[in-house]
Amino acid sequence: MARVKTGVRAVGAVLVAVLGVTAGLTGCSSTGGKRAEDARKAAAGGRAAVDTPRWTFGMVTHSGDGDTFWDIVQSGAKQAAVKDNIKFLYAHDDEAQQQAQLVDSYIDKKVDGIIVTLAKPDAMKGALARAEKAGIPVITVNSGSAESKKFGALTHIGQDETIAGEAVGEELNKRGKKKALCILHEQGNVGHEQRCAGAKKTFDGTLQNLYVTGTNMPDVQSSIEAKLQSDKSVDAVVTLGAPFADTAVKAADSAGSKAEVDTFDLNEKVAAGLKSGSLGFAVDQQPYLQGYEAVDLLWLYKYNADVLGGGKPVLTGPQIVTKDQADELEEYAKRGTR
Numbered sequence: 001m002a003r004v005k006t007g008v009r010a011v012g013a014v015l016v017a018v019l020g021v022t023a024g025l026t027g028c029s030s031t032g033g034k035r036a037e038d039a040r041k042a043a044a045g046g047r048a049a050v051d052t053p054r055w056t057f058g059m060v061t062h063s064g065d066g067d068t069f070w071d072i073v074q075s076g077a078k079q080a081a082v083k084d085n086i087k088f089l090y091a092h093d094d095e096a097q098q099q100a101q102l103v104d105s106y107i108d109k110k111v112d113g114i115i116v117t118l119a120k121p122d123a124m125k126g127a128l129a130r131a132e133k134a135g136i137p138v139i140t141v142n143s144g145s146a147e148s149k150k151f152g153a154l155t156h157i158g159q160d161e162t163i164a165g166e167a168v169g170e171e172l173n174k175r176g177k178k179k180a181l182c183i184l185h186e187q188g189n190v191g192h193e194q195r196c197a198g199a200k201k202t203f204d205g206t207l208q209n210l211y212v213t214g215t216n217m218p219d220v221q222s223s224i225e226a227k228l229q230s231d232k233s234v235d236a237v238v239t240l241g242a243p244f245a246d247t248a249v250k251a252a253d254s255a256g257s258k259a260e261v262d263t264f265d266l267n268e269k270v271a272a273g274l275k276s277g278s279l280g281f282a283v284d285q286q287p288y289l290q291g292y293e294a295v296d297l298l299w300l301y302k303y304n305a306d307v308l309g310g311g312k313p314v315l316t317g318p319q320i321v322t323k324d325q326a327d328e329l330e331e332y333a334k335r336g337t338r
Helices: 009-020 030-044 068-083 096-108 121-133 161-174 190-202 217-230 242-255 268-276 287-304 323-334
Strands: 056-061 087-092 113-116 138-141 156-159 179-184 206-211 236-239 260-264 282-284 314-317 319-321
Touching: 056 068, 056 096, 056 287, 068 087, 068 242, 068 287, 087 096, 096 113, 096 121, 113 121, 113 287, 121 138, 138 287, 156 161, 156 287, 161 190, 161 236, 161 260, 161 282, 179 190, 179 217, 190 206, 206 217, 217 242, 236 242, 242 260, 242 268, 268 323, 287 314, 319 323
Parallel strands: 056 087, 056 113, 113 138, 138 156, 156 314, 179 206, 179 236, 236 260, 260 282
Antiparallel strands: 282 319
16 A cells, blocks of 8 residues: 655545536536636535535544544535535444434435444444435445445545555564554454454564553553553554543653554544654544545545445545645644545
8 A cells, every 4th residue: 555655645636626617517627727726615615615505414434533534524514515506414333333324314305325343344334225225326435445335335435444454564574673562442442453453463563452442541551551550562552532641642651661652543632642653653544534534435426426446445635644645734733635
């Protein structure tokens, strides 16, 4: 997989391009470029860039309360919704059965499109089948790439979790690490299991899974701290979400451990950690892009019957980011787009 090693200017350019894209309005001519710029300015100013009907799209994720990752996903989704003249609804629950009920509530409201995560796919299968029966198009994001197509979704937007995990194992090898902990903060999340399994597959050293209660940060810190105190040979800790990276750093400090802390996902605090050196690297799956593209692709489907991906997931990551890109990433993170 391509990784950011020489700066994120290209990634920033991609985001600017994405923000300017409106189906049927862009082109290679100077007129097309002006229309794209007008569309971008309209969206930034809170005005729709299209005159299509005001459809309603609902997003339901498996997020718990206070997870900044999903704030970034929502930021992208809301930006696209403004541009595309969409009424955007959002709901979340970290319990799979409640998440399925939220999907059912959107079906009952007769929304025009649904965006959903499949962290615990078996519990969501029935809800997606009901959406399909009701004629409501569905796009899956972030988790559930393996189940998305067979559950009837148009496409999946996110990163392949196994590939992302493999990238982590390879990066740990490059850094000369020998023993790593993979911190799983949500039991039953298949994507998290795939990340750790992927890392274990490519890592030349030893990798152990450590399960913690992600809804209880003091428990997360004490669990990691206890493990690091009992095993001084651990030289790397990999968290599976940005909010847990800072907690792992605190745990390592309290345990007197020199283990490097690395993490999946990116937010402002992670960017600052990369900059200061308290974090080694992060795996960015571009959540802003996941939210933005999910809304935009649903709009394209409603407007023009377009489907992206050709039956395959649309990948937004992984990208390994380090201290070298921290300044630019921190700027983007502060505005809520990385």
